[in-house]
Amino acid sequence: MNRIHNFSAGPGVLPVPVLESTKNVVQEYLGLGMSIMEMSHRSKPIVALFDEVKENVLNLMNLSKDDYSVLFLGGGASMQFAMVALNFVKTTADYVNTGTWASNAIKEAKKVGNVNVAGSSEDKNFNYIPKNLKLSDNADFLHFTSNNTIFGTRFDSLPETNAPLVCDMSSDMFSRELDYSKFSLIYAGAQKNIGPSGATMVVIKNDFLNNANTDLLTMLSYQTHVKAESMFNTPPVFPVYVINETLKWIVADGGLKAIEDRNIYKAGLIYNLIDEMPNYYKGAVTHKEDRSLMNITFNLPSEELEAKFIKEATAKNLDGLKGHRSVGGVRASIYNACPVESCQALADFMKEFYTNNK
Numbered sequence: 001m002n003r004i005h006n007f008s009a010g011p012g013v014l015p016v017p018v019l020e021s022t023k024n025v026v027q028e029y030l031g032l033g034m035s036i037m038e039m040s041h042r043s044k045p046i047v048a049l050f051d052e053v054k055e056n057v058l059n060l061m062n063l064s065k066d067d068y069s070v071l072f073l074g075g076g077a078s079m080q081f082a083m084v085a086l087n088f089v090k091t092t093a094d095y096v097n098t099g100t101w102a103s104n105a106i107k108e109a110k111k112v113g114n115v116n117v118a119g120s121s122e123d124k125n126f127n128y129i130p131k132n133l134k135l136s137d138n139a140d141f142l143h144f145t146s147n148n149t150i151f152g153t154r155f156d157s158l159p160e161t162n163a164p165l166v167c168d169m170s171s172d173m174f175s176r177e178l179d180y181s182k183f184s185l186i187y188a189g190a191q192k193n194i195g196p197s198g199a200t201m202v203v204i205k206n207d208f209l210n211n212a213n214t215d216l217l218t219m220l221s222y223q224t225h226v227k228a229e230s231m232f233n234t235p236p237v238f239p240v241y242v243i244n245e246t247l248k249w250i251v252a253d254g255g256l257k258a259i260e261d262r263n264i265y266k267a268g269l270i271y272n273l274i275d276e277m278p279n280y281y282k283g284a285v286t287h288k289e290d291r292s293l294m295n296i297t298f299n300l301p302s303e304e305l306e307a308k309f310i311k312e313a314t315a316k317n318l319d320g321l322k323g324h325r326s327v328g329g330v331r332a333s334i335y336n337a338c339p340v341e342s343c344q345a346l347a348d349f350m351k352e353f354y355t356n357n358k
């Protein structure tokens with residue numbers, strides 16, 4: 001396999017062993033004479049696959065199936081902005097605004113009911129994580145985005161609130177150890193850190209689910225999907241297979257702690273350079289503790305140099321480094337499956353580029 005260094009923000013890089021096993025099941029699944037893509041979602045092997053992936057998800061998060069349910073839905077994380085609001089906004093919901101995706105979630109919730117923006121970093125183009133939240137009394141829930149894919153910030157620790165915690169974890173799902181029992185609902189579009197596009201994972205606390213609004217359109221109600229064990233309609237079977245392979249890869253790799261340690265090391269290779277030459281590689285995030293381990297954002301002294309940097313990097317097989325079209329600059333997305341060698345190759349390139357263009 002000819003692999004380039006893939007720093008794409010999403011869909012993002014997948015582990016090679018996952019690609020290998022996926023290649024096989026595209027042709028034939030379990031020696032059953034058909035591809036996994038040709039198989040009924042109600043067939044025994046696919047029901048068994050769903051049981052297995054749900055168990056793997058909960059095991060990695062240290063959660064029990066008595067307390068939490070796992071769903072795989074279509075519509076991306078963007079659909080969850082709407083579903084969270086429809087199912088759980090009753091009086092007022094607290095939201096933290098840390099960037100584009102959080103803002104989109106807030107926009108949807110405002111169409112449903114009262115939203116209190118408990119904290120925002122919009123004043124500084126989202127280059128930090130707001131602390132000291134102004135929570136409302138008895139909020140329905142607090143929604144936050146654990147990792148901000150576009151701006152390169154992340155919550156180092158969880159926001160403190162008595163309200164149920166709801167989190168968009170699309171771009172750092174399974175990137176670190178966390179006390180997952182603190183959450184009432186987590187959702188993640190698969191295509192950033194756990195699989196291909198087409199499936200969104202939702203992990204929801206049963207107690208929280210029991211309080212969901214009723215009288216919703218059938219497909220927009222979490223209760224519909226939990227009751228039907230994620231098979232109310234045809235679920236994204238093939239993406240779910242890939243997600244399961246990714247989970248098995250995480251376990252074989254040593255679990256979340258090992259993944260987290262490697263993510264810290266990988267990000268360090270690049271942040272160290274940013275810290276060594278802060279006037280050349282200008283980190284976009286102002287507080288070090290807010291720095292994302294998944295999406296590293298920085299600027300060069302001029303837009304011309306940024307364009308040159310990205311062009312020369314691409315020529316050296318360092319791909320996908322252009323910042324999001326809304327912010328510009330450089331962004332290196334170094335998800336779980338991004339190898340240490342790719343981060344090292346980028347760090348080496350950054351040194352060389354500085355020497356040639358300072």
Ligand SMILES: *Cc1c(COP(=O)(O)O)cnc(C)c1O
Pocket residue numbers: 010075076077078079101145147148149168169170171189192
């Ligand atoms: C990419 C992304 C989204 C949007 O995901 P879709 O699956 O395209 O709807 C939402 N939130 C975060 C944090 C993201 O990174």
